[in-house]
Amino acid sequence: MSEEKKISKLFKGTFSEEEFRKKILRKLYIHEYRNYINEVFTRDSEGKYKLKENLGKKDIKKLKSIAKSIKSNEGFVLRGKLALILIFLIGIIVFNIVFLDRLLERAIERNLETIFEAKADMRGLDLQIFKGRLLFQSLEVANSRKPFRNLFELGEVDLQLDIEQLVRNKVVINNVKLQEIRWDTERKTSGALPGARVSKAEEMGEEEGKTFVGAFLEDAGKVVADIIKKEMENIKSPKLLEELPRKYTNLKMAWEETLKGQKKELENLPKLVEPVKAIKLENIKTADEALSAYNMVDETYKSIKLTETNLIKSYDKLKTDLVMANNDKKNVSATISSDLAYLSSFIKSPEKGEEIASAILDPYIEKYLGEIHGKFKRWNYYFEKLKPMIKRKEGRELILRAYGRDVTYPCVAIPKFWLQNMDVSLGSNQERNLYSVKATDITSDQNVINNPTTFSIKRIKSSEEVEWAGLIDKRENREKSAEFDFKAKNIPFVLGEGMKALKVSSVKGTYNLYGELSFDRLNRAGGTLHLQLSNLALDLSDKEDKIAANIKGVLSSNPVDIEVSYTVSEDGKYTFKIKSNLDKLISGTISKLVTEWVNETKAKLDAELNNLLRAKLEEYQDNYKGFISLEEDLKGNLREVKTYTELVEKKKQELQKKIDEKKTEAKGKVEDKAKEEVEKLKEKIKLPF
Template sequence: EKIRTDITQTEQSLKSVKAEAAEVNRLLSSDVSSIDNRIDRIQVSIDSDLTYLESLIDLSSGNLKSILSSIAAGYLQENLGRYYSYGLKAMSYAASLSEARKNREKKPAVKRGGQDIPYPTTQYPKFLLQNMELSIGSSQSARFLATSLQNLTSNPELINKPLTFSLTQKEEKRQLLIEGEIDSRSNRRHDFSLIMTAVDYPLYVREGLELLNITSLKGFYTFRTDFTLDRDGTGHGQGVLEVSRVHLDTPDSRNIIAMAVYDAVTSAQVITFKLNYEISRDNQMHLNITSNIDELIMAEISRKQNELNSHYRDRLKAELSERIEAELAKNQSLYSALKVLQQNSNGNLSEVESYEQVVAAKKKEMDKRINELQSQIEKQLDKVKQSLPSLPSF
């Protein structure tokens, strides 16, 4: 019985030790988990700081997307405005010619007596230049000039045809082709129309490049456009501008935008601008322009920005880590010690559980042995009882 009591007391002591070890282990695990969470939060904070700092050098804004298109727009507005002015001047000349014809017309004198007998005849205007052509040189030579004019008249209503003109100019690779129409008839659809093609003309631009730290842009362009001046004084047209053999003054290599524009422009064989434009009666132009160079520039800016981000991200991370390195070192030391305690605690808890199993096994073995002894004792008692003489009964 004493052995059973000792085993029971040992079992209860082990349960108490196990409970204490489990509580210590729980607290240590909680502390380790808390430190792990803090380490994760520190890394998240560093990443957040890096993201914020990267946003300060973000160059993917849509404001940069049409850098070169905006520069081209100013250049085109200036030149397209000239065609509008040319159309107005041409219409004023045609109107002056018709007005002079009207002023020269005389009212028929009143005839007294006699009788007019009409005969079928063809009416001609008082002035008509049906066709005029002039050329200098040969179209196969390096230099060539040709011009033509049709249906110049004092009475366009009478011939019912608009005035047409053309100009062809060639000088080496450079060519200029112009075809136009001036219409002052009462049933006209428009006042003036022009189709122009300029091939391989030199281009030199300085204005508008200051933002890019680029001094000038040089190259050669081909420009095609058709323009119409309507009866109400408004104009509209469309065109294509192609720029090739572009040369930019070497920009500041520290300016990422300038370098992106430089690399994109100099690597492109042809820069194409497509435009649609409208001109109001007060000579205000509304221009819509798109270009293949915009996407090339943005792709180059994105590439350079990714390189810059990677470089600065490493630098920023190193800088942030350096500033909190001392604290991180302390935390790491404490964290390592705590992990050792946790491991020891896990080992102690395992030992207690192992002792519990041993005690439980011994207790089970002891109970079995006691039961066996008790059974043997009962059998011996039965034998003793049987060997005793029977007592007389009263």
């Protein structure tokens, strides 16, 4: 009984021939099994198939294995595996529901940190994927230049996403709603990224923190110090004076070495001349003796002459160096003068009364334009960083076979990132408290949508109104990369610097501003500003000063109009023309003051430059003097060698004379002897005549 229990259900019972074929034989795919089954089955009296009785353990085991293989072949789907995969998929979905928001929050923070190079904190993100909405409670992005301040801060934000594009790995935001936006807010913790030193935006020469320099009529000492600090790199005399002392030290050392060699040679001369001196002409009896002495003196003469020739050559070289030294001296003097002239050009010295207003306003305008230009460069830099952030990663692909050809069909081109519309309006115009930010088409590729990014920011607070509107155009073949219009109305201001010389400690008032600004592809900018200052109230530091009182009287009752047209070069240098009624209003009053200030500042600049160069100049002068003094030493050497030359030359001449004498003497003797012999011969031989 126990054995019978172990037999698979499949083979239990009886089977008709049809059943036996369908249920068993057709499910066996190898002969071995079919033959075996035919062997273990038998037919009963009714002709039905049934298992033989008393099968052995081996048979039961084999039948079990066959039954198992038949079972495993049944059906088309692997239910167990399907269930496993389903459980796995459900796990992924649950994981995403629970953790997706947090993961997405972190991913967005990372991307924002890459763009703005400072910490980004997002809170309360909720992605409603089926509704295509993304909400978050707040977002803070720190300022990389000022880690304890935020670049901007957003309150509750509701983004309408295009899910269809998201599936295609493209971020398209149809609309943005937000409750609050704030700029330059305070942070409790540092927003600098770990390991961050100087942000790229900062390296780009942002002018935001530019200090107020070169102020007209400011304290002359401060103006001079500012000019020297700013322009020190651009003047030549410090570099020249850095090189020259070293040059003359080396030159002096080289010549001293030469002189040392000459001195040694000169020391040998007395010994060399000693034998010459010892020659006494009266002791020379014969011409041979004289000739021998002459030869010895001539040898000595040649040696001394050689030394003299060398000394003359050295002196010629020295003269060349002296000419050079003289030129250097002239060059130093000319360079210092030219540097002084260059530095003086930074002292605003209006020659005509009409330029006084321009001189006063220059630093304010430059500072203001610097801030605008710096901000533009900074946001432009962030904008450019959108591109690589969403660029598809290009990994190394294992190419196993040909890639084929991609056939493209017409489709709506969508950039990788596209914020189509943002229209945020906080507060109301009627209550005179409105903050409105509008932007369209913020995208990673403007060429794809063929539209520039436009924006406008409007702030109304009580009577004050500020509005910025413009576009950023990164499309190819566009001349201008950005254009802005700005307006400001009834904005109060306080100026507390740049007017001490006028005995004005501060100016309060309100201003209206209208302007336009455009940038080309090389970041060169150009535009106009129209500024109107009104309700001016001057606070005087010296109430007794007549000039100050006059200025106060004029400006309190007359609004000031200023028109500026300006250009900013690629490297951030400004050139502007200022027209203002300020000249008419105050130039007569302060022209004397201006002349005095200009003269004082120029004198201080001269003194300051001299002071700055003094140490090096003195070092140079010492070395120069030391060098030219060597000329006297060399001249002394020349004089000394000349004395010896003359001495030997004289001796040579004396000996020559002696030789000549002896020759004449010998000649006389020979002639006398000959005459004597002739007379003797005459006596012996009687001649016919």
